[in-house]
Amino acid sequence: MTDIKNDYTYQSGFDNHFSSEALPDALPKGQNTPQVCPYGLYAEQLSGTAFTVDRKHNQRTWLYRIRPSVCHTPFQPFQKKSKLVGNYTDEANVSVTPNQLRWSPFDLPTEPTNFVEGLHSIAGAGDVGVKHGMGVLFYAANKDMVDTAFYNADGDFLIGRDLIHRYPLPQQGRLDITTEFGKIMVHPNEICVIQRGIRFSVALPDGPSRGYICEVFNGTWSLPDLGPIGANGLANPRDFQTPIAAFVNEEKSFRIINKYGGRLFSAQQNHTVFDVVAWHGNYAPFKYNLALFNTVNSVSFDHIDPSIFTVLTCKSEKPGVAIADFVIFPPRWSVQEHTFRPPYFHRNCMSEFMGLIHGSYEAKQGGFLPGGASLHSMMTPHGPDAPTFEKASKDELKPMYIAKGTQAFMFESSMQLQPTHWAIEESGKVQHDYFQAWQGLKSNFDPNWKLSQN
Template identity: 45%
Template sequence: MCMMRAYNGVTDNFASATREFNTRKFHWTDAKSKKPTRPEDPHQYLSGFGNELESEFIAGALPIGQNSPQICPYGLYAEQLTGSSFAASRANMARSFLYRRRPAAVHTSLERIEGNTTFTASFLPSDDSLHVVPSQLSWRAFQIPDKSGPEVDFTQGIRTLGGSGHPNIREGIAYHIYAFNSSMKNKAFANIDGDFLICAQEGHLNITTEFGHMYLQPSELCVIQRGIRFNVAIVEEHSPNGARGYIIETWGTKWELPELGPLGGYGLANSRDFLHPTASIDTTSTGSWTIITKQVDKYYASYQDHSPFDVVAWHGTFVPYKYDLTKFAYQNSVAVDHTDPSINTVLTAKSRDPDAPLCDFLVFGPRWDVAENTFRPPYFHRNCASEFLAKIYGPTGGGRSEVFVPGGASYEAGHTPHGNADQRTMGAMHMELKPMRVGENSLTIMLESCRSLMFTNWAVKDSGVLAAEDIPLAAWDLVPDRFGKDEEAQKLLRARSCAM
């Protein structure tokens, strides 16, 4: 069992690096920090992906040598939370014991409430409200509700773009965006269908869970597993326009670190850079709390007269976590040829097919390109995987089209021919191949899935930011038929034809 230490302290160098980040020039190694988080983050964390962890807010609250004493320390109640079956293998066992003032069972009965009409969970082909898109889509920046208008919190600010499968059969995935302008007030949310991977694009979030706090800001992600209650608050100081980002919901699987193979023991997303909250009981809130439970695409509510975040201590393996994408250790070609995007995988979620993941979560940020005697940009391709890209920050362009902007997204269905046909990319055929920086001052995430998505009405009709699908004819002028004008090639063709 690993009891990790919490960290304190920040250096002037780190504060300076953060100022640079705010102008979109940042790399974690420039920070020279003595703590694993950026200076805005006020919380303490435990480190290590997949560890057995423990935390206590006051000394002695965590029972020693057993999970459920006849009487728990300080009169607390023991409560087990599981994320896997009781008979799962040790490697896949996900369970935690929480020691709290009141058990979660102390609440009113559940009642159906008005939900979020743009939240979708069923992506079965028989649903005629869904749309098959066998080609490409692009969205400009998704709109954040104006702060001068009605209050929209996290639970109401989720908009489903598309997905595949159904949570009831524990099989599939959904892609959502979130855009909201206010904090959840005396309200907790629990998704009992699957795990939420939340990636922030604009605005800072203070997320309270039953295990403690996590602070999330642009270019960071967090994973909140199935059934865990949480609250999302906007940090107003750093969120003048509200908050926006992306949610990947997975059913019947869990996020894991990809195997490193010949890379050895380190690289890509390192285990020690994943941070888990520490126990932190809520002693300040008053009044009634609403607990919203999402099942499929319906919302249900129960009520209680005390905070659901009353956990004084916990231990286990089923714990939320966060990760700073600027810590990713890129690997790349130093000889010839562009590497496949899988080399940029942060996390992977397996499917029932051992050779085709349900989803790979990838990141593209500032890095060096030094490949020699080769076409450095991504080659034209028709992958079996579907690709969903979202720009966290950086200049316009570089994705599906020139409308690819921070806060928007693009999508290519599996086997859709694509590649960047622009002056910059095609000019790479004739450029002098010196070492060069790519992805400077930008960060983009990509989701690769063995599934092709089915899209919602909101995604293809009602979002108000869907861009035209038409491919500019000028793109064809940038990729002409050079073979047809090559004299030697045509001479050889004529000779071959005469010989037949």
């Protein structure tokens, strides 16, 4: 366990079978459902996979709580208008375009808005109803969730936040997340994964927050296979942190918001949902500090494929092809010789959604800012802008520490991501002149080049 200043206490490891109890001997001994649980608690299982999935992939956790989750009123449609999409195959929800897209930073809310109220779908593929696909969301919030919990019945959330720049200093904001499993404090440059069905509430101890979410409808987030890299490198399992049990015993009016079928529903109950006294299992939320990522790269020549920067992956049924990869481009040394070092120009059979947490991305000289985003669709060409190409073509190729003070990321998917109508037409943040980034690339062709080398 690790105790960090201004943080909570966690269990370390990835995909472990954890156990945690806030009161001594709250976990039953030798069985999951004794006739009477310790302390008069209720036993409740939360299953993240089908019961019959093979043991290696089976995910479930037993919760021992003061009241079972079933004690609530019927769900009713959430009254506030939502900008969420559940079916990305319906053109009523999305705008189909092959163009390169880039967005300026999305706005913070001007009216009081909590995490759930500030969710917006940006792009996605598939349909939550058939449990196949993924979505990219944006959130912007300026108030705490009070006596309210949220859970997503559609998929798993991977949540990150960008650094909001305000004079005189960037906002060093945190997300204080209370879950049924315990508390998680998400600091800048950290991510948090909260799986399908887990109830949580978000508070903002440092003020307004804005960030990105990748939602996967089928499968779960896992560590990528290392293959020839060997046993070490990329994200180390021990650096992932899972909360320990912490419960509240309160009887008060409490609201539950459920994301189901891409829509929001609300129910009431007369007690908090955060009353889990003990739990054990391998289906639990976790967080990870991106600064702990162990970068690998070329030490000879050429720019290696971005898959070497994969932190987490959600695998599809086809080996080597992902529903989504979460990839980061952290500070690192660049030492390749005889090489154009920035990302090369390319067309890809994957969709690439990029965002910037903080700093300046090395492949763009301007326009790509923290809180903004870009989408390069399947087989649509993209790459460094004209100024970056010119500079990199003339740089002295000495060892160079790049991306200092920067954290860019990419959600890469084998699926054809479609931007939502909100992202294209309503947000007001589309950079319609993005294509100009490449218009300055001139012809350098010299038919006499070989003669000039003699």
